[in-house]
Amino acid sequence: MKFTLHQKDAKSNARAGSIVTDHGIIETPIFMPVGTAGSVKAVHQRELKKDVKAQIILGNTYHLYLRPGLDIIEKAGGLHRFTGWDKPILTDSGGYQVFSLAGTRKINEEGVVFKSHIDGSKHHFTPEGVMDIQRTIGADIIMAFDECTPYPCEWDYAKASMELTHRWLQRCQTRFDETEGKYGYKQTFFPIVQGSVYKDLRKASAEFIAQQGRDGNAIGGLSVGEPAEMMYEMTEWVTDILPEDKPRYLMGVGTPANILEAIALGVDMFDCVMPTRNARNGMLFTTEGIINIRNEKWKEDFSPVDTGFVNKVSNFYSKAYLRHLTISKEMLAAQIASIHNLSFYLWLVGQARERILAGDFATWKNQMVQKVSQRL
Known part of the structure; x- marks a missing residue:
C-alpha cells in the first residue's frame, strides 16, 4: 500500500491524498460503506460501483468468522471473489463487536472468550488468531485486535485497557509480519489508538502507535456515546501526533457533520453503519438537511429526493413515492434510501476533496455543516 499526500488546506488540517492498493486506488478523504457480513445491506455491488461510487468497503471479522465461516471464504478464494467485489476491502478486527457483547465475553491477557450471538457457541479470539482470520478473509487493509472501552469509564480502566491493546498490538504485528497473504495480493496492517476520553492516555497511545511505523493508523474508541465536541477534541489530540505521511x-464515525469536522482535523478515512441503518428506518441525509421520509409533509411532495448532486436514484424517485414505499414496508424503500444515503456520503467526501484541492475547504465546510445538520 502506498499513500500520497497531494494537498493540505491552508486554514485547517484537512488533506487530500490517495491510497494505492492491489485492488485499486482510493482517493481521500473517503467514506467506506459497511458490508458487515459480506453485503452492504440492500445495495447490489453494481449499484455500489455505478451509483454510490464506492471506492472501498468494509467487512467485519467477527460476523464473517461466524457466518459463513473461514472454510467457505477460503474455498471461494477470499472475500473479494466470494462477494464479487473487485475493489479494495478493509476488515475491522472484531474488537468492537466483542466490546458490544459485554454480557457474554471474558477478556484476559491471552485474548477474548465470547459466545456467538447466533447459537451461543463459545469462541476464542487472540491477537494472533485474528491476524490469521483476516489473512483468510483476504482484505486489503486489516486492523489490529484491540479493546474498545465503553463511555464513560474510569481513568484506571482506560489506562489498563490501552496498555492491553498495546501489548496485543505487538503480538498482532509479529504474527502479521511472519505470515503472507493467501490470494496473490498484498495486505497491509493498521494499528489502533485507544485511551477513552483522557488526553494523557490518548497522547500516549498515539505516540506508541506512531512509533510502530505501519502503513496507516486508526483512531478507535470514539463515537461510543461521548459528546461530539469531546470526540473532536480527542481526534485533534491524536491527529497532531500521528504521522502526516x-x-x-x-473508526465508526459518523453523521455528515461529524465527518466534515473530522476531515478538518486531518482524518482521511471513515466508516459508519448510519447511512444504511438510518435509511432502512426512513431517515435521509440530503444536501439541504435531514429528512424523515415517514412524515406526513412528504405525502404529496413529488419533487426528487435530492437534486443537490447528480445521482440517478436521488434525482429520479420522488419523496412522495419513497414515503409510500416506506410506509408500505416495501423492500424497494430500503434499497432506494440506502443507495441515496451512501451516494450522498460519497458525494460529500468527494466535494471535500475537491474543495481542499481548490483551496477553499474551510469556508465551504462551515456552510455545509450548517446545512447537513438541519432537520427539514
Missing part, C-alpha cells in the same frame, strides 16, 4: 482512519 500515513492515512488516518477514524
Whole structure:
C-alpha cells in the first residue's frame, strides 16, 4: 500500500491524498460503506460501483468468522471473489463487536472468550488468531485486535485497557509480519489508538502507535456515546501526533457533520453503519438537511429526493413515492434510501476533496455543516 499526500488546506488540517492498493486506488478523504457480513445491506455491488461510487468497503471479522465461516471464504478464494467485489476491502478486527457483547465475553491477557450471538457457541479470539482470520478473509487493509472501552469509564480502566491493546498490538504485528497473504495480493496492517476520553492516555497511545511505523493508523474508541465536541477534541489530540505521511482512519464515525469536522482535523478515512441503518428506518441525509421520509409533509411532495448532486436514484424517485414505499414496508424503500444515503456520503467526501484541492475547504465546510445538520 502506498499513500500520497497531494494537498493540505491552508486554514485547517484537512488533506487530500490517495491510497494505492492491489485492488485499486482510493482517493481521500473517503467514506467506506459497511458490508458487515459480506453485503452492504440492500445495495447490489453494481449499484455500489455505478451509483454510490464506492471506492472501498468494509467487512467485519467477527460476523464473517461466524457466518459463513473461514472454510467457505477460503474455498471461494477470499472475500473479494466470494462477494464479487473487485475493489479494495478493509476488515475491522472484531474488537468492537466483542466490546458490544459485554454480557457474554471474558477478556484476559491471552485474548477474548465470547459466545456467538447466533447459537451461543463459545469462541476464542487472540491477537494472533485474528491476524490469521483476516489473512483468510483476504482484505486489503486489516486492523489490529484491540479493546474498545465503553463511555464513560474510569481513568484506571482506560489506562489498563490501552496498555492491553498495546501489548496485543505487538503480538498482532509479529504474527502479521511472519505470515503472507493467501490470494496473490498484498495486505497491509493498521494499528489502533485507544485511551477513552483522557488526553494523557490518548497522547500516549498515539505516540506508541506512531512509533510502530505501519502503513496507516486508526483512531478507535470514539463515537461510543461521548459528546461530539469531546470526540473532536480527542481526534485533534491524536491527529497532531500521528504521522502526516500515513492515512488516518477514524473508526465508526459518523453523521455528515461529524465527518466534515473530522476531515478538518486531518482524518482521511471513515466508516459508519448510519447511512444504511438510518435509511432502512426512513431517515435521509440530503444536501439541504435531514429528512424523515415517514412524515406526513412528504405525502404529496413529488419533487426528487435530492437534486443537490447528480445521482440517478436521488434525482429520479420522488419523496412522495419513497414515503409510500416506506410506509408500505416495501423492500424497494430500503434499497432506494440506502443507495441515496451512501451516494450522498460519497458525494460529500468527494466535494471535500475537491474543495481542499481548490483551496477553499474551510469556508465551504462551515456552510455545509450548517446545512447537513438541519432537520427539514
